[in-house]
Amino acid sequence: MVANNVIEVSEVPTVKTVLAGFHALSDPLRLQVINLLREQELCVCELCEQLAVNQSKLSFHLKILKEAELLQSRQQGRWIYYRLNHSQFGVLEAYLADYHHSSPSSTYQDCD
Numbered sequence: 001m002v003a004n005n006v007i008e009v010s011e012v013p014t015v016k017t018v019l020a021g022f023h024a025l026s027d028p029l030r031l032q033v034i035n036l037l038r039e040q041e042l043c044v045c046e047l048c049e050q051l052a053v054n055q056s057k058l059s060f061h062l063k064i065l066k067e068a069e070l071l072q073s074r075q076q077g078r079w080i081y082y083r084l085n086h087s088q089f090g091v092l093e094a095y096l097a098d099y100h101h102s103s104p105s106s107t108y109q110d111c112d
Helices: 015-024 028-037 044-051 055-067 086-101
Strands: 071-076 079-084
Touching: 015 055, 015 086, 028 044, 028 055, 028 079, 044 055, 044 079, 055 071
Parallel strands: none
Antiparallel strands: 071 079
16 A cells, blocks of 8 residues: 555556546546545535536546546445545655656756
8 A cells, every 4th residue: 555655566556557547637627526525425416516517427527537546436325426545646646756756867968
């Protein structure tokens, strides 16, 4: 698992995982979904209402977020409830942190 922004060797994210995560975060509506889910788990009907979108449009975006493993879901009765998968956000954060902490090359060369 991810703890203190450290990824164990066995959990180094694949390129596919990282790409899926950043692709999922690249859409404004999906970012709105994530912001709504930061505080609490919500059902599809609540998300539709708060975002003022129809269920079919929202389902498309929820599918992308789930495929990127950024969301988890559970079914209760006829409704599906969504929550953030914090561990996957940690994987993306650790991926970016690796670039933040890497040292730049000490010498620069001009192209001729």
